[in-house]
Amino acid sequence: MAGGAAPVSGALLCALLWVVAEAAGDGPGGSPAPGAFGRVYRGAVNISAERVYAFAYSSEPGQVDAVRVYVNSSSENLQYPVLFVVRQQKGVLSWQVPLIFRGLYQRTYNYQEVSRTLCPSEPTPETGPSHQVIFVDVASMAPFNITYELLVTRLENFQLETNKAFNFTASPSQPQYFLYKFPQDVDSVIIKVVSDAVYPCSVVSVQDIVCPVYDLDHNVEFNGVYQSMTKQAAITVQRKDFPGEQFFVVFVIKPEDYACGGSVPSSIHGNVNRTWNLQRTKNLQVMIVPSIKKSVYVQAMFFSFLSFLSFYLGSVIVAFVHYIRVRRKASAGRLSPEDGSGIMTSSHPITAGTPEGSSYGAIDESSSSGGRQLSSPERRPPAGSDTDSSVEEESDFDTMPEIESDKNVIRTKVFLYLSDLSRKDRRIVSKKYKIYFWNIITIAVFYALPVIQLVITYQTVVNVTGNQDICYYNFLCAHPLGVLSAFNNILSNVGHMLLGFLFLLIVLRRDILHRRAMEMKDIYTLDYGIPKHFGLFYAMGIALMMEGVLSACYHVCPNYSNFQFDTSFMYMIAGLCMLKLYQTRHPDINASAYSAYASFAVVICLAVLGVVFGKNDMWFWVIFSMIHVLASLALSTQIYYMGRFKIGKCYLGIFRRVAMVLYTDCIQQCSRPMYMDRMVLLIVGNLVNWSFAIFGLVYRPRDFASYILGIFICNLLLYLAFYIIMKLRSSEKLLPIPLFCIVATAVVWAAALYFFFQTLSSWEETPAESREKNRPCILLGFFDDHDVWHFLSAAALFFSFLVLLTLDDDLDVVRRDKIPVF
Secondary structure (H helix, E strand, O other), X not given: OHHHHHHHHHHHHHHHHHHHHHHOOOOOOOOOEEOOOOOEEEEEEEOOEXXXXXXXXXXXXXXXXXXXXXXXXXXXXXXXXXXXXXXXXXXXXXEEEOEEEEOHHHOEEEEOEEEEEOOOOOOOOOOOOEEEEEEEEXXXXXXXXXXXXXXXXEEOOOEOOEOOOEEEEEXXXXXXXXXXXXXXXXXXEEEEEEOOOXXXXXXXXXXXXXXXXXXXXXXXXXXXXXXXXXXXXXXXXXXXXXXXXXXXXXXXXXXXXXXXXXXXXXXXXXXXXXXXOOOOOEEEEEEEEEOOOHHHHHHHHHHHHHHHHHHHHHHHHHHHHHHHHHHHHHHHOOOOHHHOOOOOOOOOOOOOOOEOOOOXXXXXXXXXXXXXXXXXXXXXXXXXXOOHHHOOOHHHHHOXXXXXXXXXXXXXXXXXXXXXXXXXXXXXXXXXXXXXXXXXXXXXXXXXXXXXXXXXXXXXXXXXXXXXXXXXXXXXHOOOEOOEOOHHHHHOOHHHHHHHHHHHXXXXXHHHHHHHHHHOOOHHHHHEOOOOEOHXXXXXXXXXXXXXXXXXXXXXXXXXXXXXXXXXXXXXXXXXXXXXXXXXXXXXXXXXXXXXXXXXXXXXXXXXXXXXXXOOOHHHHHHHHHHHHHHHHHHHHHHHOOOOOOOOOOOXXXXXXXXXXXXXXXXXXXXXXXXXXXXXXXXXXXXXXXXXXXXXXHHOOOOHHHHHHHHHHHHHHHHHHHHHHHHHHOOOOXXXXXXXXXXXXXXXXXXXXXXXXXXXXXXXXXXXXHHOOOOOOOEOOOEOHHHHHHHHHHHHHHHHHHHHHHOOHHHHHOEHHHOEOO
């Protein structure tokens, strides 16, 4: 049966060609010439002579046959091009030679060699073998003969196979596309395309099985999903997006490279026609591999939540152990100020912080308080009264002349103790620090709502247009879920939200226990240890949660336009940590919430301006460096004199004060400044900041947002190191829990920064250049290096907050007039 079928099929094809020739015999172009696949046909056409070729073939059920047509003409006459029209059963494909492509500034590029793949038709099993005829018409309106070459071939490797690499060559006038069918057990695949050469720039497109196939530079973006490419590209395709469970993978070479970061060749000037056939050829390799299964999504979500829920379990265990220890000590009657354990009563939690709302007037017996007491024990309000109705405004005290004079006497002493800087009424300070918490909630709500709306719009545009150059993902590890293109980058931010909420719970517990101790009028709570303020801690917890929310929003569609979503609360976290560290020993002179958040707003504005203008504009770096240096000097003067100077009517007064400090402390008393410790810190801090300013002015780093963040982090680390050194120098000690948190912070930050510097994408470059940095997943086959950075940075920030929360627990049994200020 099989042997007899071949002669019958051949006879049918011959008969079909004869019928076609008879039917077209009276046409204007004469009878079509029967064509043979793989044979080169040469001829000439003009206005009165055209050629028609007929190519017949048959396809078996389930077999996909693709035909490729190659044409060539030596003529470069754009007035009289050679026209090629290919007619199929369900479509027509036409082009001209020379084939013209338009580039930047209306430059044109002409190609004499063109090769196109015809849209294949797959016969259904019910119809049996399918017999097809292809007509190729060659014509021209030229009054003279124009020669041409024609070659029609059948493609043997048109269908791509799973996990099998396929190599081919493409050019602007000779695009390629192939068919892929989903295997039965595969729901998602990743199309990986690589090339050894960066240029020419190319485009990879995934299109549904629809004719015509858009495979030229000017129309490849009309259908399907596409992305530009230099050396690497990857597109994740899901079965549910293609009802026919198959799709075309299209490869187009662009006539110019500017879309991929290249420049237009200098040899091209103006509107000049050029022919670049050989120079624009690119060798490509494509391989389609199965993506992860649904079970991996479940495992990744369990891993993410359980990893951070373990922190909750650890906190509960530590709190329970501490509760048992306190009960045992209380029952044994061994708690005393000389105990040194940092735990006086059951009201003190495991890691006593600096809760808000404490009553902490200066101590009567303090010999170090050189001035009048603002709130003596006799005039101290009841510990439990903290209502706003009974709170006088801070300005009522600060504007009193005698109080101003008292501040000048106290704060300019050579040796300061905590009792000197904890003289304001508890209720006033409590109200002042609560503003940090409420303000950051307001900022978060007004900031997050438009951000969420914008990223939803971005994701919708990506899904509707199919333009994957809009978002800078790590496409080799971008796992979609629903409408989200990279769910793994969003899921990895859950740690910030969970640990931020846990930190709020820890602070709330300390706040409640502290308030109970205040109501009990515990002497150690009232007059011992660091004054407790919780407002900044609450603000830090909210900032950590919002960093997770906004980082997730940024990673919905990371790009140049929304980078500040990911960095805004990082600046705020670093700033709040520095404020909290300073407020620990300077509770009366810390910055107000309004000025602090206004400063953060200025920093964010500078970050935006730096990204826009900082790449090539020298004037911006000069202005920014001047602002940086002057701000460092102004802040140094403020810190050096504990805020006891006035700018006055002339804004240059602060700089006159700087000159005075340099004269008195460096010239008149060169051997020893008045405030040695502060002077050492400020000198080192200014050197670091001036170094940053000079570095930015000389090298002008492209990632300006990270540059500013680096300034914040370095200043925070410098101040924290100074604080710990001065603490140990003052014969204070580190309890086991803060010591553990310091070690954990250092280790986790080191690991986190390692993964942070594993750059996987960059919106400072073109999308194609960014994809060169893409890397496969490294954790559970679901998370990449940047996701691991999210995990570790969340834990590192949590431990950093705990360091600030627990660092001075050892002082809970030390009188405030014995605690030095530094």
